[in-house]
Amino acid sequence: MMNYAASPDPAENAAVIAQALTTTRAGRQVLRGMDFTVPAGQVTGLLGPSGCGKTTLMRAIVGTQAKVGGTLQVLGRPAGDPALRSRIGYVTQAPSVYDDLTVRQNLDYFAAVLLPGRAHRTDRRTAVDRAVEDVDLADHADVLAGRLSGGQRSRVSLAVALLGTPELLVLDEPTVGLDPVLRRDLWDLFHRIATDRGTTLLVSSHVMDEAERCHRLLLMREGEILAEDTPEALRRRNDTATVEEAFLHLVDAAAARDRARTTHTEEPRP
Numbered sequence: 001m002m003n004y005a006a007s008p009d010p011a012e013n014a015a016v017i018a019q020a021l022t023t024t025r026a027g028r029q030v031l032r033g034m035d036f037t038v039p040a041g042q043v044t045g046l047l048g049p050s051g052c053g054k055t056t057l058m059r060a061i062v063g064t065q066a067k068v069g070g071t072l073q074v075l076g077r078p079a080g081d082p083a084l085r086s087r088i089g090y091v092t093q094a095p096s097v098y099d100d101l102t103v104r105q106n107l108d109y110f111a112a113v114l115l116p117g118r119a120h121r122t123d124r125r126t127a128v129d130r131a132v133e134d135v136d137l138a139d140h141a142d143v144l145a146g147r148l149s150g151g152q153r154s155r156v157s158l159a160v161a162l163l164g165t166p167e168l169l170v171l172d173e174p175t176v177g178l179d180p181v182l183r184r185d186l187w188d189l190f191h192r193i194a195t196d197r198g199t200t201l202l203v204s205s206h207v208m209d210e211a212e213r214c215h216r217l218l219l220m221r222e223g224e225i226l227a228e229d230t231p232e233a234l235r236r237r238n239d240t241a242t243v244e245e246a247f248l249h250l251v252d253a254a255a256a257r258d259r260a261r262t263t264h265t266e267e268p269r270p
């Protein structure tokens with residue numbers, strides 16, 4: 001079983017602090033009063049079944065989600081504060097790259113937005129070279145993005161997010177559809193980014209074996225936090241061999257509580 005060292009008190013040095021966080025989408029409550037922290041400089045996994053609200057939560061953190069209630073502090077500022085824009089990298093599920101540009105041209109384009117002007121020419125080139133190396137696409141730098149595999153295109157998106165050397169990197173299911181070797185390589189990259197640069201990573205997934213690769217986990221179900229802890233502590237506390245079993249145990253317990261609550265509410269008065 002993998003164990004990554006994590007600091008003992010995540011709240012002490014938190015990149016994200018949420019209190020009573022709520023939001024609605026299309027009139028439906030999607031986040032239902034969430035309290036959690038994301039420790040700085042670590043890889044935190046956001047795991048939960050499809051539709052539980054992972055993307056919505058990430059959108060709230062990066063400041064693109066409307067109608068967010070409660071308190072949400074990101075890198076010491078309220079979520080959505082314009083000063084946070086250059087400090088956060090966000091990679092959505094759909095790779096945002098231009099198919100008719102090469103990998104390098106895509107990165108040059110985004111680098112020009114981040115670091116405009118002749119004065120930044122050298123910085124732009126350095127940032128693009130480093131991002132291409134980071135995601136291991138140096139051999140494909142001159143290939144059109146439209147001719148890349150799905151995994152390679154996801155890595156171009158990640159390279160774009162790395163260009164601005166963000167303090168917080170929010171990655172929405174970055175390993176979906178990738179083969180096991182690429183998934184392992186990407187997770188190694190996430191850890192290198194956290195260790196070498198002190199970057200905070202929040203990575204969503206619904207693949208439970210990826211949970212074991214995180215320093216810390218936020219387990220979600222139906223817009224609520226089921227558990228927030230290290231993989232090791234979750235296994236130990238639930239007396240299970242894997243995080244997946246711990247998660248299922250917690251889901252069953254939460255479902256039983258919901259059922260009991262419903263039955264109780266429906267009982268006729270004497």
Ligand SMILES: Nc1ncnc2c1ncn2[C@@H]1O[C@H](COP(=O)(O)OP(=O)(O)OP(=O)(O)O)[C@@H](O)[C@H]1O
Nearest residue numbers: 025026030048049050051052053054055056057206
């Ligand atoms: N654009 C939208 N308008 C209205 N409701 C939405 C929209 N996008 C998502 N929802 C609803 O919000 C809820 C949470 O969706 P969200 O995409 O955050 O879940 P998720 O956990 O990221 O799912 P997945 O793992 O499938 O990506 C779902 O019930 C979904 O139907």
